[in-house]
Amino acid sequence: MKKKKPLAAVEPYLWLLPSILLMTIFILFPIFEVFRTSMSEVSKAGLIKGFCGFDNFAKVLKGSTFKLVLKNTLVWTIAVVVISTVFGFILALVLNNKFRFRKAVRAIVVFPWATSLIIQAGVWKFIIDKDYGALNTLLMKIGLISSPVNWTPTPEAYFAWEIFVGIFVTVPFVTFCVLSGLQSIDNSYYEAATVDGANYWQKLFKITLPLVKSSLTVSTVLNIIYVFNSFPIIWTITKGDPASRTDTLVTYLYKLAFYKGKSGEAAAVSVIGFLILCACASVYMVLSLRKEDED
């Protein structure tokens, strides 16, 4: 019995070991490498030539491109997350009603979540094409338009479509998070409120919203991270062109690293990205750990 004791103290860590090893080698090392590269002078071939302090950061921040890219990233993230959350919430309320074919509808709504972003983006690129796109064909057949419309006359229009596709693929996640929250609400709350004469909106804001708040928090925080880091949609539709006007941080850093051979600057952009996300994550940590204490 006595012999067992020292082993018992380290035992939990042995259980964690495989997982820790996996994440250390393939996540922690790359993180370390990114930070190191961001402060190094790097040759075109990707070899580190020496420490250079914050030179890479200075180079990145100097041009007007970075400001534009940062602005695009914020617009992209906020627009996609906010609109998806509002619409996903409404859709969840609707799907929580009893109606015919509800199961089938729920299965269909989940499709965009399960489809590879690269494929979803490819289809939408085809749909909005001004010459042979499916949207023009559809609208002309219905008779809503008489000649093809150029849906993407400006880079901003392209960006707006990219945001639309982002919303399209993000809504299902929000909807299903909220639905799982809604289904755990005891019906007796609503019955009691109805007896007390509460109307629909009062029930929505006083009962439903507070009870699905935690589901909404989870989905919102995760979505901020996913959308901020989302690469395939913009890459497929415009590659960030023309002249970075549809670039976000991730497409911009990809081009810096793998097209222009500026790994140092790309790593600096990565680090700036982390710092922004870190702010979001710390909010999440505080919220979720506080919740843990309450349990």
Next chain:
Amino acid sequence: MKKSRDSKSILLRVLLYLFVILVVLVTLYPYFVMFTTAAKSRAEIYATKGTLLPLNWLWQNFKDIWTLAPLSRYFLNSLIVAGGSTLIAIVCGIPAAYALARMKFKGKKIFLGIVIISQMFAPVVLLVGIYKIMSTFGMTDSLVGLVFINAAFNQAFAIWLLRGTFISISPEMEQAATVDGCGKVSALIRILLPVAAPGIVTALIFVFINAWNEYTVALTLISTDVLKPLTVGITIFNGYNMVEWQYLFASSLFATVPVVILFVAIEKHLVGGLTSGGVKG
């Protein structure tokens, strides 16, 4: 009074159905476009006068893609990457989730915090670092490299889902078994895992789909054509001068249908696991 309320609820009912129908139509639209375009000829796709449905359904396209591109090889690569990374993520994730669900130890909260934070580092932001690490291991152009990267970046979700499942199962049966002289490992394998099977299957499928759909890391690491997974491989139809939309969409459908079916199958379990795991830390 009663009458007006009835007509109001009928109106609401009609609005509900209209809204649901609209959502379903918009959601299915890209799949409709994919399917109908995949069965058209190139001339029909690029014609000035577009068509909704193909004039002649060219089912041949769905056959041709398998000879026009090494599609079966891409398929196999996707299976290897998704299957391999799922296996590793779950084999590493189960003991970790077990310790986090059942044991008390120092640093548990910190580890949980790190698991949550690791979510923030999407592979795309780390590409520069991933590329470097993979070069040192000589795994830049290999499926093994992709397997490990996908396993690592899905580790957090796997632990998260599995821990939620384990917590929801009462530890009494395992405790009884250990009293009877059964070790922790065999109690885990013989007693907990069978009960937790639905949660484990959910985690398995979720990681599998994520790895199957992954694009960015594969695009960056893999340069040899026959090593590409489907998501990267099918862009072969995305030529410099002209996109072969019919082939691109035909192969996209083959890549999409299996995972959509899997996803629909686990959808119910998945979301409960994600949100409860999240709320409980």
